[in-house]
Amino acid sequence: MSLRIGIREGFRTITRNASLFLLSLLVTSIALFLLSLFAFVTVNLYHFLNILDEKIEIIAFLEENADYEALKSNILKINGVRDVIYVSSEQALKDLQAELQETEEVLSVFESNPLPASLRIKLLAKFRNARGLEEISGKVMLLRGIMETIYGGELVDQLKKITSVITGFDIGLLLIIIFSVVFVIFQTIKLTIFARATEIDIMKLVGASNSFIALPFTFEGIVQGILGGFIAFILTVVTKRVAVSFLSNIYFPQGYFFVGSLLCGLIFGIIGSSLALRKFLK
Amino acid sequence: MITFDNVTKVYQKDWVALQDISFFIDKGEFVFVNGTTGAGKSTLLKLIYKDEEPTKGTIKVLDQNLRLLKKKNLPKLRRKIGVIFQDFKLLQDRTLEENIAFALDVTDTPARDMRKQMLEILTYLRLSHKKFSFPYQLSGGEQQKVAIARALVRDPYVLLADEPTGNLDEKSSQEIIDVLLDINYKGTTVLMATHNLKLIKKVKKRMLRIEDGKLASDQ
Numbered sequence: 469m470s471l472r473i474g475i476r477e478g479f480r481t482i483t484r485n486a487s488l489f490l491l492s493l494l495v496t497s498i499a500l501f502l503l504s505l506f507a508f509v510t511v512n513l514y515h516f517l518n519i520l521d522e523k524i525e526i527i528a529f530l531e532e533n534a535d536y537e538a539l540k541s542n543i544l545k546i547n548g549v550r551d552v553i554y555v556s557s558e559q560a561l562k563d564l565q566a567e568l569q570e571t572e573e574v575l576s577v578f579e580s581n582p583l584p585a586s587l588r589i590k591l592l593a594k595f596r597n598a599r600g601l602e603e604i605s606g607k608v609m610l611l612r613g614i615m616e617t618i619y620g621g622e623l624v625d626q627l628k629k630i631t632s633v634i635t636g637f638d639i640g641l642l643l644i645i646i647f648s649v650v651f652v653i654f655q656t657i658k659l660t661i662f663a664r665a666t667e668i669d670i671m672k673l674v675g676a677s678n679s680f681i682a683l684p685f686t687f688e689g690i691v692q693g694i695l696g697g698f699i700a701f702i703l704t705v706v707t708k709r710v711a712v713s714f715l716s717n718i719y720f721p722q723g724y725f726f727v728g729s730l731l732c733g734l735i736f737g738i739i740g741s742s743l744a745l746r747k748f749l750k
Numbered sequence: 751m752i753t754f755d756n757v758t759k760v761y762q763k764d765w766v767a768l769q770d771i772s773f774f775i776d777k778g779e780f781v782f783v784n785g786t787t788g789a790g791k792s793t794l795l796k797l798i799y800k801d802e803e804p805t806k807g808t809i810k811v812l813d814q815n816l817r818l819l820k821k822k823n824l825p826k827l828r829r830k831i832g833v834i835f836q837d838f839k840l841l842q843d844r845t846l847e848e849n850i851a852f853a854l855d856v857t858d859t860p861a862r863d864m865r866k867q868m869l870e871i872l873t874y875l876r877l878s879h880k881k882f883s884f885p886y887q888l889s890g891g892e893q894q895k896v897a898i899a900r901a902l903v904r905d906p907y908v909l910l911a912d913e914p915t916g917n918l919d920e921k922s923s924q925e926i927i928d929v930l931l932d933i934n935y936k937g938t939t940v941l942m943a944t945h946n947l948k949l950i951k952k953v954k955k956r957m958l959r960i961e962d963g964k965l966a967s968d969q
Binding site: 473484666667669670671672673674675676677678680 | 799822825826827828829833839841843852853855856857858900904
């Protein structure tokens with residue numbers, strides 16, 4: 469079966485049923501845009517959760533004159549510790565002043581710097597939970613020179629719970645959206661195939677194989693899917709630009725979205741057209 | 751060439767379209783299938799090109815038992831059978847030439863052979879001067895000739911004609927019959943379904959008469 473003829477027939481279908489194709493393309497673009505929008509919101513949600521997750525750490529306050537270098541290297545040996553950052557008491561004061569800004573005078577009541585030096589202990593992802601924090605904190609406390617440790621144990625677990633609920637909800641929603649997108653694309657392609665039912669009948673009559681009949685429609689589905697994906701991508705970029713004017717820190721991996729949109733369009737176009745054709749090729 | 755052995759076709763709701771039909775058609779024959787509207791003529795033709803499956807019985811076409819024919823081999827069988835209809839079944843958005851070429855595209859015919867075959871068939875049916883016309887620009891008789899050209903261009907063993915003159919006036923009908931007789935004379939087996947007894951009497955060929963789904967006579 470010649471690919472050339474299949475593609476030629478596919479183009480013929482598109483040009484001779486231009487209005488139907490455009491309508492079908494519009495529906496596909498909107499469906500893919502919804503999917504892309506969902507991905508956009510999800511990516512940003514996870515990006516935000518990731519930032520929060522990264523902030524989970526243990527702060528270990530040091531006794532005066534503690535050997536922070538020795539402590540640092542000892543803590544780094546503890547399983548689950550990724551990094552240790554030393555914050556001197558002067559730096560801690562500066563940070564606090566920067567945070568308080570207008571109420572700076574509050575600090576002036578102290579004659580000397582009341583803040584102790586500390587070590588900020590960053591953990592590996594696996595240990596960023598209440599148990600991990602407690603375990604590592606316990607080990608740190610055993611070291612000579614550590615005055616006290618603080619970490620938000622319960623809050624961390626709550627954050628984890630919220631993340632898992634959001635993930636479950638997200639996957640459920642994703643499945644519904646994917647199903648709807650495939651259904652909509654399938655229905656619109658079916659519409660274009662119905663419009664050419666006579667042609668399919670004649671093809672069968674003159675001895676066309678199923679693959680010969682399917683090729684132009686699959687080609688049409690692919691073109692429709694890729695174009696729809698491209699339009700959906702453009703609409704998502706526009707949405708991102710609008711979102712940026714309202715919210716800061718918008719995360720948008722443009723390259724992935726571009727490839728993802730085209731790929732989704734391509735895959736859904738192929739699935740949609742083969743589902744729609746199945747009935748005609750029985 | 752075509753054998754029906756006790757063939758019965760029952761559609762949904764127990765509507766019996768054909769019952770215990772048996773006959774044999776030899777290579778090169780011209781056979782009319784006659785009967786009133788709804789007698790089962792079209793069903794009989796559909797069974798031959800396997801557009802319908804028999805409920806009971808055996809059908810052999812070109813030495814092939816259709817019940818044993820694998821689905822993937824059906825297109826190959828259909829390429830050996832030409833079919834024409836009362837409503838022509840032409841693609842309205844394609845020219846006469848494109849409508850005929852459509853049947854050759856299916857078999858991936860090389861462009862040079864395609865041009866040769868097209869030229870032959872268009873000359874034979876005297877349609878060359880209209881090859882760039884669209885079906886709606888042609889008369890009924892011409893449209894049926896295009897349908898015949900599409901069916902013949904692949905040089906089939908059998909030509910099935912389902913009421914080919916049903917939509918045509920007497921003059922055009924005669925022209926179509928003459929073409930079919932000539933095709934038959936050149937060796938193609940022709941099976942033509944028609945309710946027009948007057949036409950059958952004029953041609954004097956074998957006739958299978960179907961009444962209420964049964965084979966009433968074979969003469």
